[in-house]
Amino acid sequence: MTDRTTAPAGGLAPVSRRVMNLSHFLRQAARRHGGRIGFVWGDRQWTWAELDRRVDAMAAALAARGVTKGDRVLVQSKNCNQMFESMFACFRLGAVWVPTNFRQTPGDVAYLAEASGARAMICQAEFPEHAAAVTAAVPALDVALSIGASDFGEDYDALVEEHLGRTVETAAVEHDDPCWFFFTSGTTGRPKAAVLTHGQMAFVVTNHLCDLMPGTTEDDASLVVAPLSHGAGIHQLAQTARAVKTVLLPGDRFDVAEAWRLVEKWRITNMFTVPTIVKLLTENPAVEAFDHSSLRYVIYAGAPMYREDQKHALATLGKVLVQYFGLGEVTGNITVLPPVLHELEDGPAARIGTCGFERTGMQVSIQGPDGRELPAGETGDICVCGPAVFAGYYDNREANAKAFRDGWFVTGDLGHMDAEGFLYITGRASDMYISGGSNVYPRETEEKILTHPAVAEVAVLGVPDRAWGEVGVAVCVLRPGAELTPEALLGWLEGKVARYKMPRQVFFWDAMPKSAYGKIVKKDIRLELEARGCLTVAASS
Incomplete structure (x- = not known):
């Protein structure tokens, strides 16, 4: 090394x-x-x-x-x-x-x-x-x-x-x-x-x-709303390269009003975050209480952003959203969807569901299990090569052997590219389940459920079923004050997705288990479903 x-x-x-x-x-x-402020934390x-x-x-x-x-x-x-x-x-x-x-x-x-x-x-x-x-x-x-x-x-x-x-x-x-x-x-x-x-x-x-x-200079300022141990640390390293002022939230708790106050005070021009934090920032009334016109780039990564949340953020902040797709192993450098391609209105120009096109100097390949590159429109393993790919896992030959195939890093995500090179993520390979012999990618169903006005968050998982092999289970968090029954949600979903993609059961929880970086953790949802005895019910459906 x-x-x-x-x-x-x-x-x-x-x-x-x-x-x-x-x-x-x-x-x-x-x-x-040297004399300019480089770092701000509290007072x-x-x-x-x-x-x-x-x-x-x-x-x-x-x-x-x-x-x-x-x-x-x-x-x-x-x-x-x-x-x-x-x-x-x-x-x-x-x-x-x-x-x-x-x-x-x-x-x-x-x-x-x-x-x-x-x-x-x-x-x-x-x-x-x-x-x-x-x-x-x-x-x-x-x-x-x-x-x-x-x-x-x-x-x-x-x-x-x-x-x-x-x-x-x-x-x-x-x-x-x-x-x-x-x-x-x-x-x-x-x-x-x-x-x-x-x-x-x-x-x-x-x-x-x-x-x-693009265009970042020493006159810019960046607000940190995520742990510096991961993506935010990489983001702040890039800020240092251009002498951009870094501003930390003063406390341990994520305070939306304080974040917007700092945006106004320091004329923040960019921030790195995740979709769940963008949702919190733009749905809180404090967003209207402070001047955020200085923002040029609100960069989100770590997970795809649901379309309804994306539209709300665009309506609130304007065309400042930047999406990038990338794992820690590729330090975020796989695709980008810049502000100009974030459209508020649905339609062909919106390219709904895409996470953008290849980053500069990087190449994406959609491959079958045998490593053969698949044509546009076909779903397969999202693989990537280029200078941003990491050197490998430390002291872990087995993981390295699984992660690389003929020089390509196999991300573990599934997706397809269109004829113009825009990438669409179907989901994690580990999220896919097979129901009645058909592959089901939960993200499509999750997107549909999130268009229901009462639903704030959702996760769909495949669980064992005697008749079909696996079926879907949806876990939802409702918006404050909203009321909804499982039967009503399933009835509303009827006709919006194919029947084999329909969840067989719906559960409503007060909150989703999330990682420190705001990602919904499906393995923890599955453990909680098991602890509550829910999966045994699904298995006998």
Whole structure:
């Protein structure tokens, strides 16, 4: 994974594939825009020059404790300036940043520490159980820093103050040197560490700026409404590359009114989010209480956005929506649907259901199980190749063998492309079920159910059935104050989808289980259905 050389065409001698260390993005921002505000959190602000000095200091502190190139540094933290800084401090040393989902249990985080081979840990003081679990699981972990006063590690900010003014030499890195272990969300199994590299991520940042936020400059501002450990962290890395001000929500709880207040105060021009958060932002009355005319790009990813929610957001915000499709393993870089192609009115121009066209420098192939590329309109495995594809899963040959086919990364999503190259996602391969010999892709039925005015959220799953093999079960969350019976919903759905796609049962819940990033987690819905005894009823239908 490191020290790789290549032999160029023409018989030339092998050459190093040295690339820019990603921490240089911060250095560039500090040199060119040092006096400008780079980061805002609550009532505190840091200039780009201050951030760069703090990163130098933390890198020096880690180096003094033996952290060096290739070492993995686990970070268990909510969004804060220290988490943001830790990314660049790791990069500067050539170490690997390993952020966790802070909502995970201590046991889950201990597993991530083991799976990554972490040498050091940076943990917020409010997570002592997580710190204890990690140190117990990984005896070799001999560096522990605490964001805030604690009993388990040296104080992060005290170390920064101690080392201010010191610098370390920025590590020389090559294209395939790892910089970030991006753990998959684990919605279908234990999380795996996708290895992101300096060379790959330089392309990703360039691609984000090209395809998602064209024209972005130091005069822009970005609001963070998702954890920096995953997609939002990649988004903020791209912001740093153009010295864009980053603004964090001041508290732990997602406060819609506060988000819109910050949009108005800081003249926010872009934000990265997920469909469920876009829904919350645009359906809350606070959206009309604050000026959001500065917004140019409201970027959503992580899951397709249901058409009814998309139309409401467009009517509320105007044509500022940007959709991109991509997994952590491809760092989001598969397709894009820019604002100009987000149409409010249904019709041919709206291209309803598409997640856009291929990102710059990326190629999508719809393939059958044998790897043969399928023609336009046929559903198959969505596969992708290009510079944004990760280097593979860390220390997991079996997962790598399953993930790649003849050089293509097999995403696990199913879909088709039209003749113009627009991609349509049918659903996860794991979501498809077979009823009476016919393949059923739940998303089509979910889209139809969501057009009912009483339904706010829905998930359709295939469950065992003696007669048909599998049948669909729909779990719905109603809008506040709405009333609906299962019989009424099924009667309304009659004729809107084929009979074999109709759910056999409907359940209404107060809330859906979701991941830390706002995705509905179907495996948790299935477990809850089993716990409530619902699946045994469906199996005997």
